[in-house]
Amino acid sequence: MTKNITLNLISGRTIQQGVAIESGKEKPSYRTACGIIEMDNADLKALGAWKNTNVRVTSDHGSVIVKAIEATQGPHPGVAFIPMGPWANSIVDPNTYSTGMPTFKGTPVKIEVTINEPILLGIELVQIQCGVKVG
């Protein structure tokens, strides 16, 4: 059985995300900025993952491949961070509690190492999940 770890996922802005969305969401730089998960060193260790390893992040709401990197704004053991974007939104809790606002912060996720699975580009990630043919 693959080793996995359960963390509390939050998403949010980063300056790299801001630059990337303005330079083009079709570009690999968007993936570099947002197709990542920031994890605390202790959690990386517990998972047995090296820095910059591809991982699968799974919640009750979906699953996505991103690159695990060391927390840039830590320490925050128990908390994982994916910059806002389609990667995070593949797995966040859409429950709005009838307020209109999904629960973008505070989704329990399971993380497991998947070194060989590719991280998709932003637009194709959404297209594939929506069943739209990638042009």
Next chain:
Amino acid sequence: MSEYIIKNGSVFDPVQGIKGDKKDIAIKDGKIADKVSSAAKVIDASGKTVMAGAVEIHAHIAGPKVNLGRIYRPEDKLFSCTPTKGMERMGGGASIPTTFKTGYEYAKMGYTTAMEAAMPPMFAKHVHEEIRDTPIIDEGAFPVFGNNWFVLEYLKNHEIENTAAYIAWLLRVTKGYAVKVVNPGGTEAWAWGLNCLSVNDPVPYFDITPAEIVKGLIEANEYLGLPHSVHIHPNNLGNPGCYETTLDTLRLAEGMKAKNKFGRESVMHLTHTQFHSYKGTNWGDFESGAKEITDYVNQNKNITIDTGNVTLDETTTMTADGPFEHHLTGLNHLKWANCDVELETCAGVVPYIYSPNISVCAIQWAIGLEIPLMMKDPMRCYITTDHPNAGPFTRYPRVIKWLMSKKARDTQINAFKHKDKVLSQTSIGSLDKELSLYELAQMTRAGPAKTLGLGHMCGGLKPGMDADVAVYNFNPDKPVANPDDIETAFSRCAHVFKSGVEVVKHGEIVGTGHKRTLWVNVKVNDNPQVMRDINEKFIKYYSMTQANYEALGHHFVPNPYALEVDATHV
């Protein structure tokens, strides 16, 4: 443009002294004319009342605090939104209607000009965007000056010329209409959580008093010769005993004379007088000070007032008197919004329910009616609800009913839970006066137009004036069977013309007219010091650049009408 002739109506026009005579009113090229050709469309007004379009001198109908009211009160619109209908866009809102509804409602009641009473200069673009989206009625907006850092610094040293140059600059960049003063000094004090409750309370840091601010602004206003006088909401609004502060404020105008080419005679306009006419020391012994205030105003011809009538509705209070709104939320515990505006002003918003079952509210209602009934010169007293503070402007027909019918007032008094208290704390029960239609026309047309410096344009039916005309389904020759008929008649006009265009027919919107934004363009001598001060304040203290401050262009003021003032003579 179409010609019209409104035939056989009972005409009430204080400008020409017409008191209900059967007269024909001719409309040509957007103006009232002596005569029109035989091609003119005939409007039969027999058995109807004809007046000039009404002029609203003080209402909060456009801008940031009004919209904050809309944003934060969805419940004000619950089950009250109306669909697109004919020419009308969707509308909604009871105490703070949407811009479209605001324009339609005013027009349907025969109003053709309205003044937004408090424009935060930094938000001028917002005010103008809303004015643009308020159909039909001509509108102007009063920028607030009473807590502005430039004004405080200049007037600390009594620099009238510099104050005047700054006023001229600000009116130009904000496309403003007049000098508005709200709780002078008190709103700046509120930026530190403090207030100025008397005209002599020092303003923190600025080393000036409200009295000095008000006097200095009147001097600067007359130095420039602006169309409107200084328009003031004094310190200490809404507190028992506040009438003394009001009298202190009114006395600041003593000996001052109006200087302008617009025919205005007053130097100070006291707004929503009802809120400033309270005697007593607390809410328990609260009583009317309407007699004291109107006695003073009756004797001093350089002062005009508006009423601020309480309409006994659930409404939304909003004012640049920030500390007052904070005080109010402490009393009724309803949601409190406040916005302090850098270097300039502040605004607060709190919902309020004027319940007929609460004695204070009922007394406020009585005071609002005592004031116009006690005023000897209707040309110096104008009907307002300080919309939406004392009630929504859509209640004007009801206020008119109360003013025109003692019977209607008595019916309301008898319906109060604390009727005895109303009768003991006010003199409303002993006032028999019933307003005539001529007096109504003075209080809602000729009077406010004159005080706004618009007497040459609107508020009357003299040939050459703008063809703003309202025809009411009200026959002055017949006795009023039921006072409610007055309210019905003034709620929905038979016809309304705005600048010669028919905008309302049988109570429905049939045209959107030729809406204008009124503003005052003052030429002053070059004043390098003031220009340098403005430049410095933007560099050091404003959060936006000077180049981005001005409300410029078609988007904000698509159809401007500037009243030109030349103050370079001095």
Next chain:
Amino acid sequence: MTKTITDVICPFCGTLCDDIEVVVSDDGKQLLEVYNACVIGSEKFLHSQAKDRVTKPRMRQDDGTWKDVSYDEAADYTAQMLAKAKKPLMYGWSSTNCEAQSVGNEIAEISRACCDNTAAVCHGTTLIAVQDIGLPTCTLGEVKNRADRIIFWGCNPAHAHPRHMSRYSIFPRGFFTGKGQMSRKMIVIDPRVTDTAKMADVHLQIEQGKDYELLNALRVAFKGEWLPDVVAGIPKEKIREAADMMKSGRFGIIFFGMGVTQSLSKNHNIDIAIAVTKDLNEYTKFSIMPMRGHYNVTGSGEVFAWQFGFPYSIDLTRGFARYNPGDTSSIDLLVRGEVDAMFTIGSDPGAHFPISAVKPIANMPSVCIDPHLTPTSGVSKLHVPVAFNGVETGGNCYRMDNVPIDCRKVVEPPAGMLTDEQFLVMVRDRLKKLKGAA
């Protein structure tokens, strides 16, 4: 020769910096350099110059390829889609100007659509809270001139509003704050040690999702009442210390962001933060301000409010305006299957909605009006590229503190490209004909 344009407004975030300088070519067609902007703002200006930019409307084909169409054809498709739909959703509006928003509202009114802006996934819950309890706030210049207590709650301006701290909140020297940063105490509440938190005098590293409890504890601390030993992971002594620090200032402000609007309790987090602010006004002067994201999301709320009476999540289907997030809000409408056509402008729900709210978009008639290629354009049937607002066209916008600032046009758009407003006017006029309106 090049030309320098000053006082340019940055169309990225709600900070709406208006001191940008842009160097353009003599013919006004090329944007060469950008000064004073943050790295994101610079990128926004410079990316408009990208050579690979899409300049023509395109229809997505079944095989995933795109076919260029004219603006006329695009407007026809859009108008017909809106005319046919029983309940179209018109979403976005936050990255366009108030002029375009106004035309959009006319379209929504004629087609009886649901209209919503990006507050839906940003500060919509703030608006709900403001509706419940009010909002004591101020303009950003007040903060610069007076504030000596700055609280950043669940926001990270170092990343999301990069020039906020230097222009308004932490560093500037104002009228009563001559010592700049030295005059101010900074408190940050965040579950991570963010780059903003690293600068703070006090950082409360709160347990995620427990903001409501911590804010409640602060209110209790103001009153000196009993507190449990630890609240939201913070010891009570530290809570009392923070409470005292807030009370002891002369002018304080709480800035808050999506850390609270999007976490459990949502509107209630803001509601009680506003209650905290209201409480503090019994001791000193305090304000609170949402860190609005898109540069004109605030403007969209303003225009909606004065035209329809509500700031977002408006349902016009019955011919009059209704509002109730949870029912009329975009995410709920999409996830619940309430709408049958999707019109997106000036935003990217494809990237910023949970995937379960994006999937329905791909399965209904859809139009995406956006200068960029985005996940939304990628799943929409029609993509209409337009000029960059704030770069290639001007127009009024509202800063996070509701201050209106008129954006500037600095360069010409590529030949033949329309602005949002121009395209919307085409759609509106067609729709009027289809619906037989005047």
Next chain:
Amino acid sequence: METVTITMKNPPALYLEADNVTPDVFAGKTAAQIAELHVHEGNTTSTLGKYFEVSGNAGATVADTKIVVKGDVKKVKYLGMKMSAGEMVIEGSADQYVGAWMTGGKLLAKGNVEAFAATAMRGGELIVEGNAGNYLGAAYRGDWRGMSSGKILVKGNAGSDIGMYMTGGEIVVNGNVDVHVMTHAEGGKTVIKGNTKSKLGGQLVDGTIIVFGNIETMMPGYKPNGEVELEVDGVKALFSHYIGDMGERHKKKKGAIVYGNLYKKI
């Protein structure tokens, strides 16, 4: 009492707004007249009869009218909205706003109801045999006048934000509830027989919350105040008593501060 039965025969493609389905609107009408009443699907308006089979005539008065709603009405909103008297039975599950703004009468939903049921209820009785959604018995957005009177019984679970801005009346939930109970309330009582999560009684000015099961996280504004024996719904038990919200304003009665009360069964 006369009974009108409406049975869904053509479910809507989107959602249906049926605010005319109330005893108030039906009263005095024949089945044929009722079938002509308006319903709305998106921006289209059509008749009740297009979607429902209508049988039986209404009573002469509202109080004499009973409505039975049959078939799949999971995508029908506003059933029983603003009803003031009479009776209504929804045989299955319904969408949002069931009994919203109701002022009287008896409304029974045998299945589940979605969010905003009994919004700003002023009287009458709502019984939900299944689960209720969020904002049960809560105020409309921006309004400080929530449920003021009447009774709500949910036999299953309820969602978040129940009883927000409640000022009176009673809500009983036999199952569990989600976050936020009686936020901002100034009166009224909520009884939860199952478990609760967190944020109970936040910003509560006055009112009573009684919990039989767990409270995952207690609000820090609730101060322990000993133990009391209470009788709730005929069950006598020992409860821990808390007063709060200590951070919120409270009214005074005879000089003493009146706090809200939270009881948790021991």
